[in-house]
Amino acid sequence: MSTIGLILLLCAVLSGVVSSNSQTVHKRFEYKFSFKPPYLAQKDGSVPFWEYGGNAIASGESVRLAPSLRSQKGAIWTKQPIGFDWWEVDIMFKVTGRGRIGADGLAFWYTTQRGDYTGEVFGSSDRWNGLAVIFDSFDNDNKHNNPYIMAMLNDGTKNFDHKSDGTTQLLSGCLRDFRNKPFPTRARVEYYLNTLTVYFHNGLTNNEADYELCFRAENVVLPRGGYFGLSAATGGLADDHDVIHLLTSSLYSTQQAGGQQISNDEQQKLSQEYQQYQQKLEQQKEEYRKEHPDEVRDKDGEFDDWFESDGQRELRQIFQGLGQIQDVMRDLHKKVDEVIGKQMNSLSMLTAVYSHSQGQPLQPTQPGQVPQMPALPITRQDWEMMATNNQIMINTIAELKGFMIEVSRKSDTLLAGGAGSAPSPQLLNEMRDGLNQVKQTVASVAQRMAAAPPVVAEPMCATVSCVSTTTLLVVVTCQLLVMFLYGLYKERKEAQAKKFF
Ligand SMILES: [Ca+2]
Numbered sequence: 220m221s222t223i224g225l226i227l228l229l230c231a232v233l234s235g236v237v238s239s240n241s242q243t244v245h246k247r248f249e250y251k252f253s254f255k256p257p258y259l260a261q262k263d264g265s266v267p268f269w270e271y272g273g274n275a276i277a278s279g280e281s282v283r284l285a286p287s288l289r290s291q292k293g294a295i296w297t298k299q300p301i302g303f304d305w306w307e308v309d310i311m312f313k314v315t316g317r318g319r320i321g322a323d324g325l326a327f328w329y330t331t332q333r334g335d336y337t338g339e340v341f342g343s344s345d346r347w348n349g350l351a352v353i354f355d356s357f358d359n360d361n362k363h364n365n366p367y368i369m370a371m372l373n374d375g376t377k378n379f380d381h382k383s384d385g386t387t388q389l390l391s392g393c394l395r396d397f398r399n400k401p402f403p404t405r406a407r408v409e410y411y412l413n414t415l416t417v418y419f420h421n422g423l424t425n426n427e428a429d430y431e432l433c434f435r436a437e438n439v440v441l442p443r444g445g446y447f448g449l450s451a452a453t454g455g456l457a458d459d460h461d462v463i464h465l466l467t468s469s470l471y472s473t474q475q476a477g478g479q480q481i482s483n484d485e486q487q488k489l490s491q492e493y494q495q496y497q498q499k500l501e502q503q504k505e506e507y508r509k510e511h512p513d514e515v516r517d518k519d520g521e522f523d524d525w526f527e528s529d530g531q532r533e534l535r536q537i538f539q540g541l542g543q544i545q546d547v548m549r550d551l552h553k554k555v556d557e558v559i560g561k562q563m564n565s566l567s568m569l570t571a572v573y574s575h576s577q578g579q580p581l582q583p584t585q586p587g588q589v590p591q592m593p594a595l596p597i598t599r600q601d602w603e604m605m606a607t608n609n610q611i612m613i614n615t616i617a618e619l620k621g622f623m624i625e626v627s628r629k630s631d632t633l634l635a636g637g638a639g640s641a642p643s644p645q646l647l648n649e650m651r652d653g654l655n656q657v658k659q660t661v662a663s664v665a666q667r668m669a670a671a672p673p674v675v676a677e678p679m680c681a682t683v684s685c686v687s688t689t690t691l692l693v694v695v696t697c698q699l700l701v702m703f704l705y706g707l708y709k710e711r712k713e714a715q716a717k718k719f720f
């Protein structure tokens with residue numbers, strides 16, 4: 220085994236020890252079913268644990284499955300079949316071309332047999348047995364629905380229908396553009412407990428958190444012991460199809476993972492070996508530089524990479540800005556989702572409370588769903604505040620009632636005082652004076668009448684008043700009545716004035 224291969228092995232085992240410890244799924248990196256830069260391909264061009272063919276070319280940094288030339292096909296396959304049931308594969312790739320439209324596309328395979336390098340389906344064999352996840356660039360059926368990502372299961376009997384882009388055969392898929400992105404695009408294919416999930420990273424950022432769900436399919440049964448493969452093909456139109464890494468992890472449930480632990484002694488031994496091999500690698504590098512001084516000088520030239528042109532800088536800044544905007548948008552999106560969720564909750568509660576107060580039975584929102592009376596969001600504090608307010612209102616009403624009773628009583632007193640109270644002494648005096656005046660007048664009239672001779676009574680009428688006694692009495696009575704009423708009116712006025720001032 221080569222030095223680099225061994226280093227990969229040790230890295231893998233060590234990273235396997237530190238396997239992710241999510242609730243139930245345990246993950247272990249599988250170096251024999253993975254490749255990644257640097258030193259992806261060795262000096263002789265071979266990729267450890269993998270074999271490739273057709274027009275595929277492997278370098279230290281990537282595998283070019285099909286170059287941007289017409290009618291190219293290439294593929295890379297694992298040498299060994301997969302020995303575990305559940306797995307996750309992360310593929311980082313770039314599909315780039317100068318054309319606005321590209322062709323044909325790229326495929327990830329898990330099949331019982333390795334495909335032919337001259338096959339008809341995106342650089343591999345038709346009538347495969349297993350799974351294909353296809354990244355179809357070219358829109359054969361002209362329905363404007365490409366580039367498209369899809370999965371197709373085959374039991375070795377079906378031919379892929381290129382004319383319809385496999386529309387009628389696919390298991391599931393999603394419309395995503397994966398061509399000509401500023402950063403490499405990525406796909407994560409997960410097969411765990413018969414559920415197949417494909418996530419996609421659109422390459423607009425290099426943020427690890429930007430994977431999004433493409434599709435999830437349940438009850439997927441794949442044959443055991445298949446091979447992983449990647450293939451690509453070009454047609455009349457052509458893109459470069461480069462794969463930068465393929466990282467495989469096996470997935471285990473908690474019980475399965477129990478038997479996979481490595482003892483401390485083994486761990487120590489492995490890390491010692493790792494250190495030794497790293498030293499050997501450094502020695503080899505040093506020797507290589509001595510043997511190839513020209514290339515060493517070229518290496519020094521790599522410092523040119525430290526500088527960038529104005530255009531590159533501008534682009535980098537634009538991408539950084541876009542990345543930041545996207546981060547903000549993602550945060551906003553999350554927050555808006557939260558707010559909408561809360562609002563929906565409040566709305567449903569309000570609806571429930573309203574229908575309850577209207578005496579209507581609660582309606583189930585969906586058939587078969589049991590209607591539930593949601594709990595009111597009223598705290599103890601709210602209840603106490605409401606009770607206090609109620610008490611204040613009761614007190615105010617009581618005060619108002621007392622005030623009104625008092626007003627009523629006073630008005631009654633006023634009315635009663637006006638109608639039945641005894642006249643004041645002043646009024647009585649005035650009345651007495653008035654009466655005395657009347658009496659005097661009557662007396663003087665009577666004297667005059669008595670003093671006058673009866674014979675001259677008739678002629679006297681010409682010089683003295685000729686009113687009769689009855690007329691006189693009526694006049695006097697009227698005068699008295701007017702005075703009495705005036706007295707009453709004055710009394711009431713004074714009483715009112717005393718009340719208000
Ligand atoms: Ca197509």
Ligand SMILES: [Ca+2]
Pocket residue numbers: 357358359360361362363364365383384
């Ligand atoms: Ca199409």
